Amino acid sequence: MPAAHASTPAYAPDEDAPLRVAVIIGSVRQGRQGPAVADWFLGEASALGGLDLDLIDLADVDLPLVMPGWGGSPDPQTAAALAEVSPRLAAAEAFVIVTPEYNHSYPAALKNLIDWHREEWRAKPAGFVSYGGIGGGLRAVEALRLVFAELHAVTVRDSVSLHGPWSGIGRDGVPRDTAVAEGAVKGMVGQLAWWGRTLRDARASRPYQG
Template structure:
């Protein structure tokens, strides 16, 4: 095969990858009893379904992922318990083209379970876009999102500029987790998804054409 053939095949592969639906892992970050995170995630997914078929969603609910807090040393091998938990979540993160993190704000920050997931996976986020759906208090979870942006930057991920912020879950959300100001929140979700789609396709094509760090 000539160099020209190789370059052409690479370009064709990149175009094919660009046409496929974006695989988006939706991470539900709260594991607290009585949480509204799963209801908020369900509302987001229903809203996203109206955008069109360009996304394929995979919900990763951290209440169903039993990652231990104790980690092996850098380069070490996880124990049997951790290895079993990782088998259920790591391949799904690696396969994702993009992420949406659904997070509350706890004490001006994000949940420990979410940080634990990030720390267990130093490479799965690289060169992929991340969008946020946050909720909590008068700030709507925005302080949690600002801290997450710093963490994802360290993990070589790209966070999209616009996010979805749901204020006062005890009054701003219905019992089913649907925002009472549904039109405004749905508009924010569609705006964030538009940015996620642009970055997701651009970065997926870039990864296909040239591995990160090469």
Template sequence: MSETTAGTHAPLRVVVLVGSVRVGSTAPAVTEWFTGIAERHGGLELDVIDLAEVDLPLAMPGWGGRPGDRATAALAGVTPRLAAADAFVVVTPEYNHSFPAALKNVIDWHRAEWQAKPVGFVSYGGIGGGLRAVEQLRLVFAELHATTVRDSVSLHGPWSALGEDGEPSDATVAEGAAKGMLGQLVWWGRALRTARAALPYQV
């Protein structure tokens, strides 16, 4: 079996990037619900990166500069994991019609790690369910040469928000959305992994 053929059967490495750093955030519960579904999907190797646990400064070095000690330590725990990923799922709330600053920060600290890889979204919030955050993130990832999948998962409070049992109030619809998004993510993830192995992506 060739290396490319073998790669198509290897588990898809998916980084789940948790974007909220607020104390008492709903993000961990939403992430736990989603990863439970993703684990049942099969064929995925999940790696959860919670930005609340990443001490990444806002200040970035200029062109040719080097990150400071604090940034170097934070990036050492994040960058290799992003680089090893075949695909990403971003879990994000909506803050003031947009996405969290911490999420934009970690995105901007990286570039090649996102290129020619698919990105899916799980958003949550009030009546908008985080959809405005997702639409803005699509523009950001397009600039970074990533491919965002069409379907996303959106939890709208209070209609489909998580209950005390950790499940959405309309669990069937929400789980269906998650499975649909994962199906698209897997397709793009495998296709782009094969393409990158055959021919390095050119920027």
């Protein structure tokens, strides 16, 4: 009988490599606060270190609401939009969704981006930065948790919740209670980084069986 030997994975991840995180602005509405909130978050997250942050603004992603049927191919304009955004989602090892709350849920443009992709989300963690109203966008986050579970993504428990422009967040997107908000970022990013690195190692050692 031949001697048993341990198999070597095709790719050995660098544990010290920065975690690649796609930060997605989910709102495209005129007058939105999403870019300001995202800029604030990027500053806070960058200061924590260990992250390679890629900002994806859905206002710059021209995906139609109607997808081709089974076996169909997207038109050239849609194909060009997918060629721009899909590789960035695929390269990401974790996601942060910056979203407002619209009618107790999240924006249609965000759902559209999610639905145009599948494998890109699998076996990767997602965290949330939400804003809006008394609830701080938490109902949008809870709805998104169900969607990402269906896509085999892992959502981290803690999130960053910023309450409406009339109370907890200024028009410049900077929270008024900076100490609480900065602590929330640190907690959420810490969980995201743990899951991101853990799942990166797991995907490298064995394919995910979805």
